[in-house]
Amino acid sequence: MSSSVQRELATVEVEGVSVSYDGAARAVDDVSVSVAAGSIVSLLGPSGCGKTSLLRAIAGLERPMGGSISIGGRVVSGPAAWVKPEHRSVGMVFQDGALFPHLTVAQNVEFGLNASHIKAGRSERANRVGELLELVDLAGLGARLPETLSGGQQQRVALARSLAPNPSVLLLDEPFSALDAGLRIHVRAEVARILREIGVTSIFVTHDQDEAFVLGDQVAVMRDGRVEQFGAPDELYRTPVSKWVARFVGEANFVPGRPSGEVGRVDTTLGSVAISGNALTERSGESIDVLVRPEQVTLSAGDTAEITAVEYYGHDVRYELLLADGTTLSARTHPDVLRQRGDRVAIAFDGSTSTAFVD
Ligand SMILES: Nc1ncnc2c1ncn2[C@@H]1O[C@H](COP(=O)(O)OP(=O)(O)O)[C@@H](O)[C@H]1O
Numbered sequence: 001m002s003s004s005v006q007r008e009l010a011t012v013e014v015e016g017v018s019v020s021y022d023g024a025a026r027a028v029d030d031v032s033v034s035v036a037a038g039s040i041v042s043l044l045g046p047s048g049c050g051k052t053s054l055l056r057a058i059a060g061l062e063r064p065m066g067g068s069i070s071i072g073g074r075v076v077s078g079p080a081a082w083v084k085p086e087h088r089s090v091g092m093v094f095q096d097g098a099l100f101p102h103l104t105v106a107q108n109v110e111f112g113l114n115a116s117h118i119k120a121g122r123s124e125r126a127n128r129v130g131e132l133l134e135l136v137d138l139a140g141l142g143a144r145l146p147e148t149l150s151g152g153q154q155q156r157v158a159l160a161r162s163l164a165p166n167p168s169v170l171l172l173d174e175p176f177s178a179l180d181a182g183l184r185i186h187v188r189a190e191v192a193r194i195l196r197e198i199g200v201t202s203i204f205v206t207h208d209q210d211e212a213f214v215l216g217d218q219v220a221v222m223r224d225g226r227v228e229q230f231g232a233p234d235e236l237y238r239t240p241v242s243k244w245v246a247r248f249v250g251e252a253n254f255v256p257g258r259p260s261g262e263v264g265r266v267d268t269t270l271g272s273v274a275i276s277g278n279a280l281t282e283r284s285g286e287s288i289d290v291l292v293r294p295e296q297v298t299l300s301a302g303d304t305a306e307i308t309a310v311e312y313y314g315h316d317v318r319y320e321l322l323l324a325d326g327t328t329l330s331a332r333t334h335p336d337v338l339r340q341r342g343d344r345v346a347i348a349f350d351g352s353t354s355t356a357f358v359d
C-alpha cells in the first residue's frame, strides 16, 4: 500500500476471557491468547467451540463476563474498562461478505472510510478507494454491482471495505467458507498476500485445518470454549498436547508402544521410535500410544501387514493397512511404487521423532 498510510502496529492480548450468553454456560471459557503486532493468528476448532464469540468479544460486540482484552497496549475490555466497538480500531470480515447489494463496488468500499477521510473531500476519498481496490486486485471494477462479481471477488471487496478505515486489527470470521473448494484456495492465498503486504495484525477464524495452517503464523486450537493448544502450525502437527489435537490437525495413527530401555525411545510394531518433548520415560510400564502420521509409515517388501484399501491422489497415495494383531494403520507414500489392495507389505517408521501419549 502507499507509504502515505501509516499503520499503527498493534498487539492483541486476551487474558482469561470468558463469554456467556445466559450467565451460566460459557461459550468462551477462560481464554488467553497473545497476538504479536503484525502477525496472523488462526482460531481453529469445530463448530460451536466459541470462535465467533471470542472474535466478537475482541471486536466489542459481546461483553465478556470476565478477563481483559487489550489492543495496542490499551485495555479495551476489562473489569474497569469498556471501549465501544467503533473506537477499537478493529475491522471485521464475515463469511458472506455482507456487501450492500444496491451500492457499487466503489461505494461499498467508500462506506468503510472513516470520519477523517470523509472530511478530507471527494478527490481524497476517490484516491483512497482506488488505492484499496488496487490492493485487492480489483482496480477497474469499482462501477460494478456486487452481484456481477464472483464470490471470491466479493470477498475481496469486503476485505477492502474493512481495511478502508485503516484498522490496527483485522478480524476475519470464516471468510472463505461460502466459496467452493477450488476458488477458496485461490482467494485465501490472495488474502494472505494482502494481509502480509500491509502487515495488519489479524485474527482469522476457521474450522478448516488447512486454512488455519496456511494463513496463521500461530494457531490457537479451540475446544469447548477453551484453547487446547497455541503454537506454530508445525509445532501443533508434530507435538500436539493431546490425542484430540493430534486428530484435529491431521490424520493420526496411535501405535501401542513400550519403553525400549533407552531414554526417550519407545518400541513399537513399526520399530524403535524416538520421542520428543515429554516426560514419557519417567512413567514406564503404563500403556503408551505413539503418534505416527500416515506419511511417517514406509512400506517395503515383506509380510507384516495387508493393504485393505488404496486411495490414489496423484501427489501421493493413501493406504489402509491391517496388521497381524488386528489393528489398522493408514500410510501415505509417494505414488512411484503403486501397490494394490490385497498386497502384503512390511511397515516401518520413517521420521526423526514422534510424540507419545500415556493414558
Ligand atoms: N447469540 C447467542 N446466544 C446464545 N448462545 C449463543 C449465541 N451465539 C453463540 N452461542 C452459543 O455459544 C457457543 C459458541 O458459539 P460460537 O461462538 O458461535 O462458536 P463457533 O464460532 O466456534 O461455531 C455455542 O454453544 C453456541 O450455541
Ligand SMILES: [Mg+2]
Residues within 6 Å of the ligand: 051, 052, 053
Ligand atoms: Mg462461528
